[in-house]
Amino acid sequence: MSKANTAVLSAKHDVFQAIADPTRRSVLKLLTDREMPVTVISGHFPMSRTAVSKHLRILAEAGLVKETKVGRETRYKLQPEPLQQLKQWLSYYERFWDNKMNALQHFVENDNTVD
C-alpha cells in the first residue's frame, strides 16, 4: 500500500490521449485478432517504421498493447482492458441520450467520481 496504485498504473500517456490519434486507433484495430511485429504493422501505414514504433510505445504506455520478444522480433498484441476506463467515463454521460433506466443504472453501478 505504498502510494496511489489504483488500477491505472499511471504512465506518461493515458488512454484518452492514446486513442486521440487516428493512426493509433488504426493500429489497435489492426491488432484486433492477430499479433504482429513492427515491420508488418508499419507496412500498413504511409510512414516510417520508426514512426509507427513510437506510436506503439505510446499505446504500450497506456497499457493498450503488450510486446513479446520472439528471437529478434517484437510482437505487438492488443490489450483492450484499459479501454474500460473510457467506457466508464462515458457511462456518466450516457444517461443523456438514453432513457431514465440508464440514469438509475448509473447511480447503482458507477457511483465513483471520474474526472
Add this chain to the structure above:
Amino acid sequence: MSKANTAVLSAKHDVFQAIADPTRRSVLKLLTDREMPVTVISGHFPMSRTAVSKHLRILAEAGLVKETKVGRETRYKLQPEPLQQLKQWLSYYERFWDNKMNALQHFVENDNTVD
C-alpha cells in the same frame, strides 16, 4: 445535398481529440446540468479566461458544447450527443472483456466499420 454532411459535420477537431485533454473533460463535467458563461467556467480552473475560452471553442468544434448569446454574455451548454461516436468506437472492443453474447450483439447492431 451539397457535400459530405453525414452526421459528423467534420471540423478541425474531432471528439477523440476534444476529450483527450483533462481540462476539457472537466469542463464537460462542469456543464453537466447547468449552462454557464465563460467567466464562471474559468473561475473553476487555474488558468486565464482566454485559455478556457479556447478549450470551449475546441469543444464546440467537436459539437460537445453549444453556445447561446444572452445580452453581452455567452452561455455554454453541454451537448453530449457526439459522445456516441466514442461509444460506438468502443463497442467494437467491448467483446474482448465481456462474454460471448456481446460479440454477437456487436455483429447484430453495430456492423459498420468505424476506424
Add this chain to the structure above:
DNA sequence: CATAAGCGAAACCAAAAGGTTTCTCAATAG
C-alpha cells in the same frame, strides 16, 4: 565469420497545442 534483418535510441525538425498578455468591441449600468 560476414552479412542481413528487426528494431529501438538519438538527433533533428516543423507544426500543433496549450498557455499568456494586450487589444478591441459590444452591451449594460450609473
Add this chain to the structure above:
DNA sequence: CTATTGAGAAACCTTTTGGTTTCGCTTATG
C-alpha cells in the same frame, strides 16, 4: 454619455507531437 463588464481576436511564447533520417545493437542465415 461614460464607465465597466463580458468575451473573442491577435500576437506571442514554450512544450509536445508526429514525423524523418542516421546509428548501433542483437539475432538470425548463407
